[in-house]
Amino acid sequence: MSAIATIRHLLVVRSRANAIFGVYRQGALSGPARRAEQTKVGQSDKTRPQRRLGFLIGSGVVAVTAALWLVSASLPGWAASVSAALQERRGQEVYNASCASCHGGPTGGRIDDYPPPHNANGHTWHHPDCALVRVTRDGSSGAPEYAPPGAIPMQGFKDKLSPADIAAVIAFIKTMWTPAQRQAQASFTKDMCFE
Numbered sequence: 182m183s184a185i186a187t188i189r190h191l192l193v194v195r196s197r198a199n200a201i202f203g204v205y206r207q208g209a210l211s212g213p214a215r216r217a218e219q220t221k222v223g224q225s226d227k228t229r230p231q232r233r234l235g236f237l238i239g240s241g242v243v244a245v246t247a248a249l250w251l252v253s254a255s256l257p258g259w260a261a262s263v264s265a266a267l268q269e270r271r272g273q274e275v276y277n278a279s280c281a282s283c284h285g286g287p288t289g290g291r292i293d294d295y296p297p298p299h300n301a302n303g304h305t306w307h308h309p310d311c312a313l314v315r316v317t318r319d320g321s322s323g324a325p326e327y328a329p330p331g332a333i334p335m336q337g338f339k340d341k342l343s344p345a346d347i348a349a350v351i352a353f354i355k356t357m358w359t360p361a362q363r364q365a366q367a368s369f370t371k372d373m374c375f376e
């Protein structure tokens with residue numbers, strides 16, 4: 182055996198021994214020693230209960246953040262529908278007290294009745310908001326030609342109702358319309374009212 186071959190043989194033997202010993206050494210490390218070893222190579226040194234606590238706190242923070250976000254995102258919507266419902270209720274009181282005697286209730290009536298029914302059977306929904314406000318506030322200047330002879334025009338309510346009450350009574354009148362009528366009237370308002 183040449184000298185070079187001998188040296189190579191020795192090196193192979195050493196590296197095999199290293200491999201076997203290394204595995205053995207790693208496997209043989211006791212718990213704390215292994216943890217110390219892991220810490221050295223940058224792994225977590227936390228114990229399992231500590232890690233579970235961290236996970237719970239983290240999930241809690243995520244859940245609270247999500248809940249806060251949901252509440253803040255839907256709060257304006259709730260507030261708007263609550264204030265719309267309150268306005269419609271106020272409008273219903275005004276309507277029953279000051280308008281129903283001539284204009285009737287949510288049902289009945291025909292399109293050519295006089296005074297015109299404000300519900301879905303009438304033609305009130307053909308007028309945009311600004312026209313409804315103007316007639317309620319100032320009255321109509323004269324009875325239209327379809328009115329029966331001697332009929333009186335609509336009297337204005339500007340001395341009896343505040344602008345907020347007029348807005349409320351019109352909001353209530355809209356609750357007597359079908360969704361399609363409401364949608365059509367909203368688009369007339371958008372096209373014709375610029376205040």
Ligand code: HEC
Pocket residue numbers: 275276279280281282283284295296297298299303304305306308312313314316317321322323324325333334335336338350351
């Ligand atoms: C004394 C009866 C009488 C009372 C009470 C009355 N109205 Fe009228 N109203 C009329 C008559 C009549 C007309 C039709 C006038 C016209 O077309 O020129 C009319 C027309 C209207 C119109 C025009 C829209 C449409 O369909 O022609 C509106 C809006 C209206 N009234 C709202 C009200 C509101 C709101 C109240 C209650 C705050 C009210 N009216 C109370 C008699 C009345």
